[in-house]
Amino acid sequence: MSLAERWFAARGWQPFTFQREVWQAVRDGESGLLHATTGSGKTYAVWLAALERFAQQMPRSGQPAPLSLLWITPMRALAADTARALQAPLDELGIVWSIGLRTGDTGSAERARQGRRLPSALVTTPESLTLLLTRADARQAFAGLQMLVVDEWHELLGNKRGVQLQLALARLRRWQPRLIVWGLSATLGNLPEALQVLLHPGRGRLVQGRIDKPLLVDSLLPESIERFPWAGHLGLRMLTQVVGEIDAASTTLVFTNTRSQAERWYQALLDARPDWAGLIALHHGSLAREVRDWVEQGLKQGALKAVVCTSSLDLGVDFLPVERVLQIGSPKGVARLLQRAGRSGHAPGRTSRVTLVPTHSLEVLEAAAAQQAIAERRIEARSAPQRPLDVLVQHLVSMALAGGFRPDELFAEVRQTWSYRELDEAHWQWALAFVRHGGHSLTAYPDYQRVEPDDSGLWKVPSRRVALRHRMSIGTIVSDASLTVKFWARGGSGRSLGSIEEGFIARLRPGDCFLFAGRLLELVRVENMTVYVSRATGRKAAVPRWNGGRMPLSSELADAVVEQLDAAARGEFDGAEMRLLQPLLQVQMAWSALPRSETLLAELLRSREGWHLFLYPFAGRHVHLGLASLLAWRMARHQPLTFSIAVNDYGLELLSASEPHWASQLTPHLFDSRDLLHDVLASLNAGELARRRFREIARIAGLVFSGYPGAQKSARQLQASSGLFFDVFRQYDPDNLLLGQAEEEVLRQELDVDRLEQTLRRLQARRLDLRQLQRPTPLAFPLLVERFRESMSSEKLADRIRRMVTELDQAAGPGGYQADAGVMPVVEREMSRPRTPRARKDGTPNRSRRAP
Template identity: 80%
Template sequence: MSGLGARWFAARGWTPFPFQQAVWRAVKEGDSGLLHATTGAGKTYAVWFAALNRFARPRSAPAKRGDKAAPLTLLWITPMRALAADTARALQAPLDELEIDWSIGLRTGDTGSAERARQGRRLPSALVTTPESLTLLLTRADARQTFAGLRMLVVDEWHELLGNKRGVQLQLALARLRLWNPQLIVWGLSATLGNQAHALEVLLAPGDGRLVQGEMAKELRVDTLLPPAIERFPWAGHLGLRMLPQVVAEVESAATSLVFTNTRAQSEIWYQAILEARPDWAGLIALHHGSLSREVRDWVELSLKDGSLKAVVCTSSLDLGVDFLPVERVLQIGSPKGVARLMQRAGRSGHAPGRPSRVTLVPTHSLELVEAAAAHDAVAARRIEGREAPAKPLDVLVQHLVSMALGGGFRPDELLCEVRQTWSYQALSDDEWAWALAFVRHGGHSLTAYPDYQRVEPDADGLWKVPDRRLALRHRMSIGTIVSDASLTVKYWTRGGAGGSLGSVEEGFIARLRPGDGFLFAGRLLELVRVENMTAYVRRATGKKAAVPRWNGGRMPLSSELADAVVEKLGAASRGEYASAEMRLVQPLLQVQLDWSALPTETSLLAEVLRSREGWHLFLYPFAGRHVHLGLASLLAWRLARRTPVTFSIAVNDYGFELLSATEVDWTRWLTAELFATEDLLHDVLGSLNAGELARRRFREIARIAGLVFAGRPGAQKSARQLQASSGLFFDVFRQYDPDNLLLGQAQEEVLRQELDVQRLEQTLQRLQTRRLDIRPVRRPTPLGFPLLVERMRESMSSEKLADRIRRMVEDLEKAAGTCGYRSDSIEVERETARPRTPRSRKDGTPRKKRKAGE
């Protein structure tokens, strides 16, 4: 096949893969589509050379100073700023060698003011940017002229945007660009998607694009770092640091490794532990997570690319397609919780066509050996999770209306047709549209008297625009759908004042510290000096007991695909089948579970009933993930409380949940099919939970996106408490004076869909109805039930008292289980991560206000 791509490949002695040639042909014919291929297979070159083949031409003469590059022709959308910089470097290389008169530019939140000013005068030929920065460009009054020459748009890592509001924001921006450029070619790139047809439909339209599969013989190896001995009564929360010597040995054996953790707090602790074990690696290992400063992250990424680092301890901040060719090994600390996430992280090694990718799982407690064995099978079978796009998030729509009013203005009827072209708003009703227009015009029924909420109004020609320059500036500073708790910048304190910045930490964590307290951050032991103007000033500390910052959003629930694979492994164990090394190692634990109770299987639902000094316990194991289990436990407690007076305490984890009552409950009588019914599910779920309080918390994010609250200007941000108070005030005003406000309904819907995952809850109830209920009275906590006891005890015990209590309980349980050929190292309770405490219940069975989850 001729063209610039074939010429560049031939110069290197390469042959384009069939899927790359398929994309080149499709773009040549003017077709859009979705390219799904393994990580490191060459997706970037597939779409980049497709664009160059069609739209670029080599220079006819040597470049001269002052020559202008081609105008804006291609937009490359990326979900991460770090990925944007790496992508821009990758796209630049062929331009230089092929002497193409295109320029590459970068526009993200990190782009400096000088570069923004240059782009304001003339955009580059190919612009790498994020959804937020693209929307910001669309707010320019000359936006239509700016994008007049746009011919192609590429969405990288589409699976990372598909299932959230950032993806909805991009859908709306795409609708506007297609309106201006009807022949616009759009391609999405993805490596880990289980529902590719849906992803294609959301990006384009039903039947409107090609799905190209980049099928290649990419070897993906998944293995497990086996501990020398296991605990028969594990508990979630300790970090598996007893595996440190083996992890260090694995890192030693490779030139460059990535050590992934699931939380930022966990990455801080593991980085410090590795450095303490190998002080000679100082300067050769690094830490990378989203709260570190941009300068630190940039240095780590560049050092990885040039191979000067031995290892990096990281989080999801390095999940995506940044090209680190020197990386040989990937280690995953703890369960990955999902098949797609594990495959994505594995792909960080061997990131080139033909090179194998390998990931090594490091279990942090015994039951994660079962998850490791299940993950191996799920990856081999490619049981990848799907992602669903949100439907009709009205806060994003409201923000978009103001953005379009800034970008030259809009006419309502025309914009409605445009908005309905998107997948997320295809079912938007006339009443919902009328409400959104009224909301941006005068704030709806309850805010008409306040000028700050009169953001858009029609002019004499019927064109809706933003009439106030101050409101326009405020809106531009608030564009985006990423909402997090307020963060404080962490800076060194010097005699002359502030020193260099280390990154940011959430306000709630710093609020619990006093000057002089120590904490671990950016791989350093620091001492808090003072807090001033949203900045935490620190100095180096030694010999202090370090707290670890806890960031929200770190608790990933077990995916359905991986949970099903785990149950299959347990079902096989119940039949005496221990096929893998992981399952053979965990056999002593599972044997105690079988001796004292039973194992969950694909056809049975295990329920354990225990009476202790605390009361009557029910342990139920649906294996549906902690979000579903919280909703399910609350639902069963509430339904039972309506039949008989009873009060429950609730504990949940990814495997099951515990209901504890101080009064006797005859579970063999009450645990019937009626408790698991799906009729009136929505009504019962709302009744079983403190839905009003959950919706109030969710409303803070919605109010911020919809422009009701303003987070503040750079250097003068509002605190999380101020934002919560402001959004809470709006929530109360709307409930009292504007109960039909659609943002209230959205808050409730998001609680059900995101925090409680009601759709998966309903599917779980339907599945449980088909399973045989296996009720087992037990005399003591089983290996599956013990972690749930620990979860509940966190509610009322300090970490020191909890550690002592766990140690005594484990000793008693081990004595009761006997040796039976089982050998265990001395029982040791390790340092633990902070876990969200599960709410106790009121007398009616509903849980009290749930504490905010932190890492």
């Protein structure tokens, strides 16, 4: 009996087939990707395989083995939990291995100990791994490394953090050609590509853990819904039902999509059940580490009734007491919903249950679609970025710190990664020149002479100051400048509560109140990147808004939504969700039609504002923003028009003060995908979009330094600095490849131009279903509200919505839900949203206002 089997038998467990397959593959020295259900035992599949292959070769007493295994995790919160899970078999099997953590939370004393001797197994993040590789003795430190495991590979695969890990892997494989590498994931739709990216240029084994783990996906539905919805109009009206679900379960995770929403729901639950004080908690990435650790420990011990959280608890953390998961609002993607479902019943054989809580009527439709998509296992694919030069530039400086590099050798090493497999000599020489003297326009500035060749041809960092600044800037996670939030105490600062984005605090004055860390706080002062606060009571509070809160609907979920509408158009309303939606959809069909998979629904409306066009491609808000701007620009080339634009996940609105010639404009030629890049760039004022994107690129590439601890630069300073570089490059170095990267990232990430091209082709193939409206339909109404937000205060908007809903419900006849007066204050609190862009006369949107 093998070591792994003995440990399983001692605990009364029976290994799954996929676990045995991984054990055998590692015995044979194979690398691979393990894709298995959350909570099915992926961790022990690879960990016990590593112990069996490598630990048995080590002595059972004396000093722990040298560094033999790296365990890469995408989240610091996951690292500590992983380390605890890895420790258990060591103690029971008497294996003399040490387990260590190396993340941004690791203290200086522990870092110093690791500097002298690394543990046998190190749990770390991509950023911390790169930092370790910058050590001058890195090759010696990793000399005993035999295996590397990437946990939650899906979280890294599609972003620059994953590219950073690819580069680190290339370095480690060069030192250890027989290194065994395994990736772990539960939610990937493109497994062969994910395996190739991880192991490129080598090959490995794909292991799929197909076990019958029960999964229940259901919905928490109101008794009735409004037939004319808008974003957030249900929201906290579901509070009573949510309280009931939490009350009936032992421990519940309440997931929200944004930190702002988490703060709001946590406070609402406490207001509804004051007796739950101390039994419910809040968890998101901006809270202090001590707070997050306390919450996670409380979940493990079963001491908490519920935790309101964000994606900070999405991944891998093992909370066995969690019985239920509630998802507030649409998950926007199938993989995300599956990941969160797996946080309940996190053990083989236990049922995972996730309950969707819609926050507006059309999210009931998304709930039905999500259940269908999960039943059919439609999981989103994730693709690795192609040749990001800012990450390459950062890597060159990192490797120059690690004892130096020779360009030809490093070029061959970098090309071993998936993302840089097609890197050509011209781009490589540009990157070398950029780190050596900053390119054509920065040659005169010593700060950008970061790497120089010595007499032997070895490229090194010439200055301790440059080395220090670079080590402090390693990583690809870029966000707005954050300020530490602390209680005000006379004679010194009080306890830290976490961090908050500078852009939010900049709008407040001393005495203003805001909700943070589940507390009502009053701003006392802002000093040295620290927000000092005191407790406040009984005042209206602002709620912080963090960037990145508006996720687009994924293609898989959008397609499932359209299929539900197809069925409804045939008179089929299967399931509780669709039966609840029937009154709304019947009004839509009576006044217009339903969007179908073979038609493109276009609604025309004349109002006092002008002429409206509503289109419903169901492609997600990012695509709709690009599509709306593109259509406006193309139409304006044939007829001088000024358009206002509104978008959501379902469709778009174009509003013109002059009557467009719709009959001649709405032809298949309008949706032609030829010359798409040229037309999109022209329609979107892409230079301004690229300027915003360049800020991230400049930070990663080392052009902009965020500042030393305690003296960080403000977001305004960083934006000004990156904007200055952008202007200088455009004027004096127009061939700078970072400019081209900024433009490409705008197209690929902000506008999802690949999906836009696919959408245009699909729309061209559909039959146009043109409907003339007498009044806004249930699908058109939320687009009107999106546009109203731009020009109205919350109070005026709430009044207008009240009036419009009343008028539309009267026109629709009996069967509608009339919101009571108690709902409107909730609506008013939820009205502060990002603004939609207004188009110029040439059809391009006005970028002076932020796009959604």
